[in-house]
Amino acid sequence: MKKYLITGCAGFIGSNFVYYMLNKHEDIQLVNLDKLTYAGNLENLKGAEGDARHIFVQGDICDRELVQGLFAEYDFDCVINFAAESHVDRSITNPEIFVATNVMGTVNLLQCAKDAWLQNGQWAPGKKYLQVSTDEVYGSLGAEGYFTEATPLCPHSPYSSSKASADFFVMAYHDTYGLPVNITRCSNNYGPYQFPEKLIPLMINNAKQHKSLPVYGDGMNVRDWLYVEDHCKAIDMVAEAGRDGEVYNVGGHNERPNIFIVETILAQLHERLADEAIGENLIRHVADRLGHDRRYGIDPAKIRRELGWYPETSFEVGIVKTIDWYLAHEDWMENVTSGNYQKYYDEMYKNK
Numbered sequence: 155m156k157k158y159l160i161t162g163c164a165g166f167i168g169s170n171f172v173y174y175m176l177n178k179h180e181d182i183q184l185v186n187l188d189k190l191t192y193a194g195n196l197e198n199l200k201g202a203e204g205d206a207r208h209i210f211v212q213g214d215i216c217d218r219e220l221v222q223g224l225f226a227e228y229d230f231d232c233v234i235n236f237a238a239e240s241h242v243d244r245s246i247t248n249p250e251i252f253v254a255t256n257v258m259g260t261v262n263l264l265q266c267a268k269d270a271w272l273q274n275g276q277w278a279p280g281k282k283y284l285q286v287s288t289d290e291v292y293g294s295l296g297a298e299g300y301f302t303e304a305t306p307l308c309p310h311s312p313y314s315s316s317k318a319s320a321d322f323f324v325m326a327y328h329d330t331y332g333l334p335v336n337i338t339r340c341s342n343n344y345g346p347y348q349f350p351e352k353l354i355p356l357m358i359n360n361a362k363q364h365k366s367l368p369v370y371g372d373g374m375n376v377r378d379w380l381y382v383e384d385h386c387k388a389i390d391m392v393a394e395a396g397r398d399g400e401v402y403n404v405g406g407h408n409e410r411p412n413i414f415i416v417e418t419i420l421a422q423l424h425e426r427l428a429d430e431a432i433g434e435n436l437i438r439h440v441a442d443r444l445g446h447d448r449r450y451g452i453d454p455a456k457i458r459r460e461l462g463w464y465p466e467t468s469f470e471v472g473i474v475k476t477i478d479w480y481l482a483h484e485d486w487m488e489n490v491t492s493g494n495y496q497k498y499y500d501e502m503y504k505n506k
């Protein structure tokens with residue numbers, strides 16, 4: 155039985171990953187370490203309740219004793235680090251926590267993996283540390299070209315700087331000590347359980363309530379969108395078969411300007427809810443994000459060539475599935491937007 159330490163899997167991508175893995179593999183053990191910050195939510199894991207293959211542990215990836223104890227108890231074969239502060243806008247107002255979790259937390263996991271897997275100068279066989287990273291570490295593209303794994307890292311936001319820094323530590327542990335590692339760098343994800351601070355769920359939530367839709371700047375910034383399940387599939391494949399020390403870019407050649415995404419959501423909701431008040435008049439162009447990266451675009455040729463990965467869900471299908479999910483889970487949205495969300499929203503958008 156393969157034993158995984160997965161971190162941050164009460165969040166958006168991680169909870170989708172738990173379901174993906176439980177459906178795909180019969181004989182696994184997933185130990186899910188999550189601090190349950192504002193972005194982590196046990197409701198996201200309801201579907202795994204009662205499944206003995208999934209064990210949830212509330213805690214911080216920065217906690218050396220806790221992580222060491224988990225290694226001693228479970229003798230993990232694989233660590234997959236999803237845990238992070240993940241929102242660019244929050245990183246602009248409060249960068250320090252991004253260093254604590256994304257950089258220090260990653261280094262703590264690397265150190266614990268090294269301590270557990272390197273015994274008397276010998277690496278235990280069959281082990282792997284996989285870091286879930288982002289295309290944002292490459293910086294911003296102009297109108298032409300794509301990020302490849304050879305593109306130099308050039309992060310701009312505090313978020314992407316912290317993720318790039320973590321990536322450098324992962325490679326440092328590989329190059330210096332020989333820790334077996336992979337890094338995946340994926341483009342923007344969308345799908346179920348995404349917290350409504352990110353573009354797609356925020357716009358769905360606002361439009362449903364006839365609130366204005368805050369589009370940063372001219373709305374022509376481009377993101378390369380991938381359905382979350384396709385990202386989960388890529389991570390599983392890299393964990394299984396990625397070559398030691400390699401980086402794999404993950405993306406589905408699905409670049410869209412933000413304004414197109416917002417208009418698509420409006421058109422879908424207008425039709426599905428037969429609601430005349432949902433229309434483009436809700437769009438409000440607001441002050442641009444500081445340092446806003448203009449365009450991301452992934453070249454996924456390496457993961458396709460080496461591991462046979464390809465995306466299965468087109469944007470047209472994925473966005474409808476996503477909107478369906480949010481329409482069917484109004485309680486989930488109400489729960490995650492009760493608490494501190496309104497305060498966050500008012501603070502973040504008041505001067506825009």
Ligand code: NAD
Nearest residue numbers: 162164165166167189190191193194214215238240342343
């Ligand atoms: P998310 O914000 O939805 O979830 C993050 C999870 O990490 C939450 O459950 C939170 O409670 C947990 N967490 C935060 N700090 C922690 C700590 N110190 N210790 C333990 N747990 C902690 O994020 P997401 O969108 O699911 O992203 C997951 C990972 O994928 C991140 O590493 C992110 O950088 C990366 N990524 C995200 C995207 C995207 O589009 N969302 C794209 C590429 C890569």
Ligand code: TYD
Nearest residue numbers: 242342351352353354368369370375377412
């Ligand atoms: P986001 O979902 O925050 O992801 P990221 O910044 O990691 O790419 O934002 C996606 C794009 O949408 C980005 O170009 C910023 C833009 N955006 C808006 O225009 N308005 C918003 O309210 C938000 C949250 C994002």
